[in-house]
Amino acid sequence: MGRDLFDSNHFFKRHMTDFDEQVEALAGFSLLDTVYNNNVKVVDPFSDPLKAGLSIYMVETSLVKMLADYDIRPDYVIGASLGLVAACTSAQCLSQEQGIRLLIDHGNIFKENCQEGKMLAILESVETYNQSPLLCEYSELAAINFNKSIVISIPYQNVSVVEKYLKRSNYSFQALPVSKPYHSQWMDAVQGRYKKIYNSINYSRPSVPVFCTVATEVLDSISPDSLWTSVRGCMQFEKTIKCIEDVGGGRYIDVGPSGTMVNFLKYILPNNAKSKAFQLLSPFKKGNKNLDSLLNDCQVNSVNSSYVVGELR
Structure with a gap:
């Protein structure tokens, strides 16, 4: 999850470290000790619902903040699955602390109540x-x-x-x-517990449009129903991207930990599309090279940027 960028980019390292300190204060453990454990291979599954959700959120929000340090900010954000939490944080609907608390509760409920x-x-x-x-x-x-x-x-x-x-x-x-059958009827047993968590949060209005890959449209506001739908409903990535392309498209920046969404975009965008897709992280330690490519494009082309956040989970 971006180890090469963590070791070489002081912006990214600072945001990851700050996030880790917040998690340690709220949950009592270090995510960095897990994510950057030298005994874990990059291809090893990371299926613990609590640590997986928090780790992905940590990487996504840290990348967004790093891009802001380079004066790159989104004109809209796209949230897939729990990536909607990071999208909402990017759009200032949720604070980072609210997101961490939500995902701690979220992960514990899954671990204890959702079937394998x-x-x-x-x-x-x-x-x-x-x-x-x-x-x-x-x-x-x-x-x-x-x-x-x-x-x-x-x-x-x-x-x-x-x-x-x-x-x-x-x-x-x-x-x-x-390790769980997300986005299916086998989650319905925990709906009441989730809604209770979601209802306890005060949401601000989005500062930029937020797309959800389940709703496949802009969310005018964030609510308990939209957060539940994002983890329960069927994700429709292609349909969501086509909605964005219909209003002009732009520069898609995948801030997920593996570049999965950029791979999808290669099959969705037509060959003559004006839109471009960039990934920052991959399992093959290309973070610095990918960042340089994005920074160069931002200097040359002035187009709308969207952050695609979330993994298929």
């Missing part, structure tokens, strides 16, 4: 899913990334049946590094 399961990314279309009685019965559609790329959620007791079916059907699929 999997999320599988499949290189097939929505039509393929809808035409399979077995998939419709034993799983739920969690995300439509772009044509021929979907994600399904499965409770633990159904995983074996679904994976055997996918292998038998010669479908290409990969498990996401999560």
Whole structure:
């Protein structure tokens, strides 16, 4: 999660360290000790709901603040899944401390009350899913990334049946590094607890437009319902991007920890699109090179910038 940038960019390091100090004061542990543990490989799953959510939020908000240090600020933000919390922080609807407290409660509820399961990314279309009685019965559609790329959620007791079916059907699929069936009916048992948390927060009006990949439109205001929908509903990334392209598009900056969303944009944006997509982080330690590329483009081209925040989870 951006170790090369952490070691070389004093802006990013300062914001990550400040965030870590807040988490340690509120939760009693250091995220940096977990994220930058030398005994953990970059490809190792990071599936603990509490630490995973906080770590992704830490990276996203620190990147946004680092970009502001370079005088790069978003004209709008896009939140995918729990990335909506970081999007709301970027849009000044939530303070960083409010976001940390929310995600601590969020993670603890998931760990203690939500059943185990999997999320599988499949290189097939929505039509393929809808035409399979077995998939419709034993799983739920969690995300439509772009044509021929979907994600399904499965409770633990159904995983074996679904994976055997996918292998038998010669479908290409990969498990996401999560331990819960997010964005599905198997979260509904915790809805009441979540709404109680969301209702305890005072939300400010967004300083820039906030897009949610479930609602696929601008959220005029942030509410308990919109936050719940962002983690429960089916994410529709392609549809959201097309809505933004319809009003002019611009420069998409992926502030997630792995560059997943930029990869999706390569398949969504047409070849003649004026919009550009930039990622900052990747598992292959290209943070400084990616940042230089973005900074150079910002000096040359004056276009709207949007921050795409969130991982598929």
